[in-house]
Amino acid sequence: MVYRRVLLKLSGEALMGDQGFGIDPAIVASIATDAASVVAGGTELAIVVGGGNIFRGLKGSAAGMDRATADYVGMLATVMNAITLQDALERAGVPTRVQTAIAMQEIAEPYIRRRAIRHLEKSRIVVFGAGCGNPFFTTDTTAALRAAEINADIVFKATKVDGVYNKDPAKHTDAIRYETLTFQQVLSEELAVMDSTAIALCKDNNIPILVFNLFGSGNIKKAVAGERIGTRISLAN
Numbered sequence: 001m002v003y004r005r006v007l008l009k010l011s012g013e014a015l016m017g018d019q020g021f022g023i024d025p026a027i028v029a030s031i032a033t034d035a036a037s038v039v040a041g042g043t044e045l046a047i048v049v050g051g052g053n054i055f056r057g058l059k060g061s062a063a064g065m066d067r068a069t070a071d072y073v074g075m076l077a078t079v080m081n082a083i084t085l086q087d088a089l090e091r092a093g094v095p096t097r098v099q100t101a102i103a104m105q106e107i108a109e110p111y112i113r114r115r116a117i118r119h120l121e122k123s124r125i126v127v128f129g130a131g132c133g134n135p136f137f138t139t140d141t142t143a144a145l146r147a148a149e150i151n152a153d154i155v156f157k158a159t160k161v162d163g164v165y166n167k168d169p170a171k172h173t174d175a176i177r178y179e180t181l182t183f184q185q186v187l188s189e190e191l192a193v194m195d196s197t198a199i200a201l202c203k204d205n206n207i208p209i210l211v212f213n214l215f216g217s218g219n220i221k222k223a224v225a226g227e228r229i230g231t232r233i234s235l236a237n
Contacts, residue, residue, distance in 0.1 A: 002226030005044040005120060007147035008035070008156045009140065009194075012052035012081055014214050022053060023084055032088035034220040035125060039094050043224050044120040046150055047127045048143040049085060051077030071135035075102060078139060082129035083107060095124045101133030101142075113149050120150065140194035144201035155207055156223055157194060158214035163231035164193050181233045193233065208234040 010031070017024035038045050054077035061067040082098045089096040097119050098108040108129065109115065116126045132142045140157075147155045161169060162177065164186075169175040183203035186193050193199065193211055202209055212219055212230025222229050 001038075001041045001043045001224050003043055003153040003224055005150065005152050006038070006046070006154055006156055006224060007143055007150070007152040008045060008047045008158060008220065009143035010047060010049045010085075010158055010214070011139075012050035012054060012056075012077065014053075014158065014160065015049070015081055015084070016053035023081065025088075028084060028088045029092075031214070031220075032085070032092040032094070034218060035089060036092040036094045037218070037221050038224050039123055039125060041221070041224065044123070045125050046116065046120060046146065046152065047082075047085065047125065048139055048146055049078055049081045049127060049129065050139040051075070051079075051081055053077075054080060068135040071131075071137075072102075075130040075133070078131060079104065079108065079129040082127045085127055089125055089127075095122075096127060097124055098127045098129055100130040101128070102130040104130075116146075117150055138195050138198065140198040141201065144194070144198040144205075144207070147207050148201060148205045152207065155202060155209045156220070157209055157211045158220065159211060160213065160215065162213040162216070162229070164191055164211050164233070166191075168192075178231045179228070181231060182236060183233060186233055199233075202233075203235065206235055208232060 015023050017027045051074050055074050061070045086096045086098050099111040100108045101111050103110050119126050128146050131139050164178050165175040167175045186199050210232050
């Protein structure tokens with residue numbers, strides 16, 4: 001495996017499959033199987049999961065909720081996803097710990113950086129829930145932050161598309177996929193990859209990002225092995 005320690009960012013929408021809402025058990029089981037094979041190969045894996053399949057803070061805010069309150073509800077949704085993912089991972093044979101940025105001692109550990117690193121060193125998958133514990137920050141930013149804190153080699157942004165395009169491939173048949181990009185290109189061209197705070201954090205800490213299709217068979221393992229899939233974002237092409 002090319003990477004020693006990886007931070008995998010999963011969107012909440014990825015967990016719902018084609019259902020339109022909630023969690024698809026088959027999708028979660030498939031992700032767990034791929035993740036288990038990565039850990040079996042010797043790579044340490046941490047995961048940040050979103051909550052958009054259950055509740056999205058920005059959507060709640062647009063509907064009239066107080067923005068901070070809506071974001072806290074979204075954080076609780078990420079914990080539901082994290083615990084569901086933990087169950088699937090452990091059924092796949094991988095010891096897993098959920099750490100939350102908001103204390104929930106009955107169901108998860110609090111986020112403690114050194115403890116998270118120790119779990120990874122013992123080949124446990126660590127799933128980070130509740131975002132970074134603060135409103136107004138996305139789980140993309142949380143992924144960049146946690147990656148820097150645990151000294152991850154790379155951030156994997158697993159999505160429903162096979163990389164970064166110059167325009168929406170679902171709407172434009174002539175959309176062009178990039179194989180490589182620089183952080184500066186992503187920021188200056190306002191490409192829809194991760195929010196600008198997350199991109200800037202990765203840029204400042206020289207943590208590359210790989211954007212790829214989560215639903216390709218074995219794609220997480222292929223990415224860890226360094227195969228050319230998706231779009232790689234780094235300081236220089």
